[in-house]
Structures are given as C-alpha cells and as structure tokens.
Amino acid sequence: GGGGGGGGGKGGLPSNYELELxxxxxxxxxxxKLQKDMFLGKMGVPQAKAAVAKMQPKETKAQRAKxxxxxxxxxxxxxxxGELNEGVKQALAAEDKADRKLQKEGVAAAPKRATDMQALGKDETGLQHSGEKFGRKAEGGNAKPLTENEVEERLREQLDARVAQKERKGEVQ
Incomplete structure (x- = not known):
C-alpha cells in the first residue's frame, strides 16, 4: 500500500490514532493475503497458523509471569x-450498637442523675449551686421542693436584683 500523506497543520506527524489505523x-x-493463500491452497493450515502467530506480538514467558x-x-x-470494608462495616455497626446502648442507658439514668445532683445541691453540669436557686429549700439538711408561690417569689426577686444591677451600671434607660 502507498504511505498516507502527513497532516498539514501537525508538521507532518501522524497522530497515534492515525498510526493505529x-x-x-x-x-x-x-x-x-493469508486467507487468499490458504483458499488457493498455497499454504497448509499449520503454516497459516504459524504465520498468524508470527504476526501476533510475542508474549514472552517473562511477560506471562508478570x-x-x-x-x-x-x-x-x-x-x-473487601476485608477492610467488612472490618469498617463491622466496626461502624458495633459503634452504632454501643451508641444505642448508651443512649438507652443514658435516657434511663438521666432522671435519676438529675435528682441525685439536685439532692447534692448541684445542677446537671455537676456544678455546685445554692439549693434555692433551683427551687429547693434546705431545711435540716433535706432538700424540699418549694411551693409554686415561693418559686415565683424567688424568680421575681432575682429579676428585680438583675434589673437593679443593670440600672446601677446605667444600662437601663
């Protein structure tokens, strides 16, 4: 066959695609040509096979091993x-299970914890506070719930104190 003309703009270099074609x-x-030769009986099947094998790129032993x-x-x-994914999946599942267990226990323990804390005169964060601030009155070491009126009274006192404080600072006009 005749050689194809080089591409104009590419400086005459054929592209990979063109080379492949x-x-x-x-x-x-x-x-x-092989088929024609075989058809015309010029070449036996073994010869044809050998010729085809020659045309194929040789796969060396080393290449096969590689x-x-x-x-x-x-x-x-x-x-x-796969093992890693499975491991991650299992770890996540275990974590999830532990979380759920903690949540369940936490939900069950929360009210008890709150009462323990209040009895100790601490709020939920574990900080010490005055029993009264949290609607409790200490009498003879026992924390008793205040009546609603008492609670309101205390809150009003606190509010008034806060307003007075701000007025002193000149924050309230």
Whole structure:
C-alpha cells in the first residue's frame, strides 16, 4: 500500500490514532493475503497458523509471569479491600450498637442523675449551686421542693436584683 500523506497543520506527524489505523490496515492486508493463500491452497493450515502467530506480538514467558503476578496482586488487593470494608462495616455497626446502648442507658439514668445532683445541691453540669436557686429549700439538711408561690417569689426577686444591677451600671434607660 502507498504511505498516507502527513497532516498539514501537525508538521507532518501522524497522530497515534492515525498510526493505529495504518497498523490495523497493514495487519488486515496480511491476514487477507493469508486467507487468499490458504483458499488457493498455497499454504497448509499449520503454516497459516504459524504465520498468524508470527504476526501476533510475542508474549514472552517473562511477560506471562508478570501478568500472572499482576493478576494475583489485583486479587489480593481486592480481597484486602473487601476485608477492610467488612472490618469498617463491622466496626461502624458495633459503634452504632454501643451508641444505642448508651443512649438507652443514658435516657434511663438521666432522671435519676438529675435528682441525685439536685439532692447534692448541684445542677446537671455537676456544678455546685445554692439549693434555692433551683427551687429547693434546705431545711435540716433535706432538700424540699418549694411551693409554686415561693418559686415565683424567688424568680421575681432575682429579676428585680438583675434589673437593679443593670440600672446601677446605667444600662437601663
């Protein structure tokens, strides 16, 4: 076959695609010639097979070994990735389960904890506070709930105190 003309703008260099096409055409030509020769009985099947094998790029023993090794590596990697994913999944599931258990226990323990804290004169954060501020009155060491009126009274006192404080600072007009 005649050589194709080089591309104009590319400085005459054929692209990979063009090279591939040319190569393919060449191989096809050879294959057609082989078929024709076989058809015309010029060549026996074994010869044709040998010729085709010659046309194919040789796969060396080393190449085959390398391919096998690579396949093994891929398989190993896939297996490891699978195990890792499974491990992560299990860890997440376990974490989730633990979280749910904690939540359940936490929900059950919350009211008890709150009363323990109040009895100790501490708020939920565990900080010490005056029993009265949290609607409790200490009498003989026992924390007794205040009546609603008493609570309101205390709150009003606190509010008044706060307003008075701000007035002193000149924040309230």
């Amino acid at each position: 040319a190569l393919r055409a060449q191989l096809n030509d050879k294959a057609h 391919d096998a090794e690579r396949r093994q590596e891929y398989a190993m990697e896939a297996k490891l990735r």
